[in-house]
Amino acid sequence: MTASPLTVGLVGARGYVGRELMRLIGNHPGLELAYASSRELRGQSVAGYLGDADTDLRFEALEAEELVQRPVDVCVLALPNGLAADYAGRLDDGNRIIIDLSGDHRFDNDWHYGLPELYRDRAAGNKRISNPGCYATAMQLAIAPLAQFIDEPPHCFGVSGYSGAGTKPSQKNDPQVLADNLLPYQPIGHLHEREVSHQLGKEVRFFPHVAEFFRGISMTVTMTLAGAMTHGDVRMAYERAYGREPLIRITDETPLVAAAAGKHRATVGGWQLSADGRRLVVFATLDNLLKGAATQAIQNINLTCGQRELEGLSDELALEH
Ligand SMILES: NC(=O)c1ccc[n+]([C@@H]2O[C@H](COP(=O)([O-])OP(=O)(O)OC[C@H]3O[C@@H](n4cnc5c(N)ncnc54)[C@H](OP(=O)(O)O)[C@@H]3O)[C@@H](O)[C@H]2O)c1
Numbered sequence: 065m066t067a068s069p070l071t072v073g074l075v076g077a078r079g080y081v082g083r084e085l086m087r088l089i090g091n092h093p094g095l096e097l098a099y100a101s102s103r104e105l106r107g108q109s110v111a112g113y114l115g116d117a118d119t120d121l122r123f124e125a126l127e128a129e130e131l132v133q134r135p136v137d138v139c140v141l142a143l144p145n146g147l148a149a150d151y152a153g154r155l156d157d158g159n160r161i162i163i164d165l166s167g168d169h170r171f172d173n174d175w176h177y178g179l180p181e182l183y184r185d186r187a188a189g190n191k192r193i194s195n196p197g198c199y200a201t202a203m204q205l206a207i208a209p210l211a212q213f214i215d216e217p218p219h220c221f222g223v224s225g226y227s228g229a230g231t232k233p234s235q236k237n238d239p240q241v242l243a244d245n246l247l248p249y250q251p252i253g254h255l256h257e258r259e260v261s262h263q264l265g266k267e268v269r270f271f272p273h274v275a276e277f278f279r280g281i282s283m284t285v286t287m288t289l290a291g292a293m294t295h296g297d298v299r300m301a302y303e304r305a306y307g308r309e310p311l312i313r314i315t316d317e318t319p320l321v322a323a324a325a326g327k328h329r330a331t332v333g334g335w336q337l338s339a340d341g342r343r344l345v346v347f348a349t350l351d352n353l354l355k356g357a358a359t360q361a362i363q364n365i366n367l368t369c370g371q372r373e374l375e376g377l378s379d380e381l382a383l384e385h
Pocket residue numbers: 075076077078079080081082101102103104105142143144145147165166167196197198227228229230231232352353356357
């Protein structure tokens with residue numbers, strides 16, 4: 065006898081992340097979308113919005129109080145920063161697993177910080193899961209294998225496609241501003257700078273930019289090492305950390321962001337060392353909407369519910385590089 069699928073409710077379903085989540089949930093043999101909440105798309109068909117989905121659901125505009133009355137195994141909040149905490153507070157009665165894609169619980173020790181490749185040992189059985197930020201995932205994957213050998217705060221130069229700014233119109237997703245351009249913003253105190261410093265227990269410096277392409281993050285991290293290392297030492301540290309990780313590819317080549325789009329996997333590597341072996345540059349690329357958001361949320365649901373971590377993510381096209 066096969067177990068019935070876990071039911072998932074999605075709030076913020078119209079957004080870029082919500083859309084990816086509906087697609088991944090639809091392809092997952094162990095999950096079933098129970099509701100998709102959007103104020104703007106209320107009444108419209110989910111299949112029509114996604115183009116090719118096999119579902120009869122229609123979008124509903126559900127307030128937090130109404131969600132409490134809608135039993136599901138998992139409720140995913142893909143809401144803007146600052147809005148999810150109120151929903152989570154009302155839904156947090158122990159009757160469902162809550163996955164928050166926003167930054168609202170990333171500094172809260174009562175929530176599990178769901179970056180499986182670094183914190184998998186604490187992943188099972190959590191009912192409150194805070195999904196990491198997209199740039200923050202790229203920074204942590206690039207830094208973590210050498211975090212204990214770093215002397216000074218690493219400098220992280222990040223460039224994101226404009227889907228990282230969400231659908232609400234702003235300078236960061238304005239085609240006219242971005243055309244043939246690169247937009248730097250918030251070079252001090254960005255949420256993801258604080259998030260990575262908090263999670264790794266090490267200060268980092270982060271310089272975010274947004275570019276004209278739609279999806280993907282290119283992260284260039286410069287670290288000063290406490291003692292000299294060789295290229296072989298560095299490669300071995302990353303091999304040890306990620307050699308068995310199906311969603312992280314390590315490479316000697318400089319990874320390029322275009323190859324990350326539409327893929328579940330992040331790529332880390334392209335290491336360059338100074339002659340004295342103390343200045344190291346590492347590159348990371350990933351799809352902000354997948355490994356930076358929806359893919360990671362599915363890993364987290366699978367892990368906390370005791371399913372195979374990559375269940376629903378084994379689509380060959382999205383795994384290849
Ligand atoms: N985009 C990324 O690359 C990325 C990566 C990692 C994490 N995240 C995080 O994931 C979350 C969603 O990001 P996104 O890019 O998908 O954002 P988005 O495209 O702007 O979508 C936001 C969603 O929230 C809903 N919403 C907005 N204001 C609302 C309100 N006052 N009450 C109820 N619903 C509201 C919107 O739907 P309606 O207006 O139709 O209700 C929409 O579905 C954010 O917290 C973001 O920081 C984003």
